[in-house]
Amino acid sequence: MFTGIIESLARVHSIETHGTNKTFWIGSAISHELKIDQSISHNGACLTVEEVQNDRHRVTAIHETLEKTNLGAWQPGHLVNLERCMIMNGRLDGHIVQGHVDTTATCISRKDLDGSWEFRFEFPKKFSHLVIEKGSISLNGIGLTIFNVKRSKFDIAIIPYTFEHTNIQTITTGSLVNLEFDLIGKYVANAQGYPGKKK
Incomplete structure (x- = not known):
């Protein structure tokens, strides 16, 4: 974990x-x-x-x-x-990440905002029920908050520290990244019978 x-x-x-x-x-x-x-x-x-x-x-x-x-x-x-892996007697500074990648996403835009960066990603539509505005996502293992969610697209904003200390600095338009959706969100979606759930 x-x-x-x-x-x-x-x-x-x-x-x-x-x-x-x-x-x-x-x-x-x-x-x-x-x-x-x-x-x-x-x-x-x-x-x-x-x-x-x-x-x-x-x-x-x-x-x-x-x-x-x-x-x-x-x-x-x-x-x-x-x-x-996280140590169970410490603070959970991010969110719960299993290390089990669900799918990949493609970077479709990158903006340098002179002090921060915004990226937009597109992912397979079949996972769209697992993303919410201001929700959590793991992108290349980085715990991030997403916004401007539109079906199979979302944005992330990156602060200088994260940009300098992760490989988000190498991501450009067309780059492929790993996504893991929020674990709690996946359980909730499963219990509610999300679109495409096997019966």
Whole structure:
């Protein structure tokens, strides 16, 4: 379980393909502190640490993860947001994030407002019942508040600290990002019989 508060930026060093899986070596300021079998959020996708070597760690994404996230598009040099699991005796500074990516979204605009930034994203319409004005969302693992919600589109506003310390700085028009919708909202929608729910 995560909070959406990014702990460190990381960089993809190398990628290997094994069947339908991809193995990534990731370098970061916290990699040397990680332990084998630890769950770490990488751009919002929960992956298991398989090996640690100094300032790098190794993780593998299986076919299911590659299909539902932007991990399949990663290349060496790609910047990645990292967050370790939350500690239950601490403050929940963001919102509840499972690390289970629901879908991807595409950036359709980016505005520099001379001190802050606004981005607009478009996502599959079948998830539109899970977004609300001023609601929470995990975008590449970053816990954010959305606004200007219009069916399958929403905006986010980014402060300088978040821009400088996450890979939101690399997002431009056409970029693909990972989305995880609010967990409580998903349970409520399921209980109320959201559109498309299997009966």
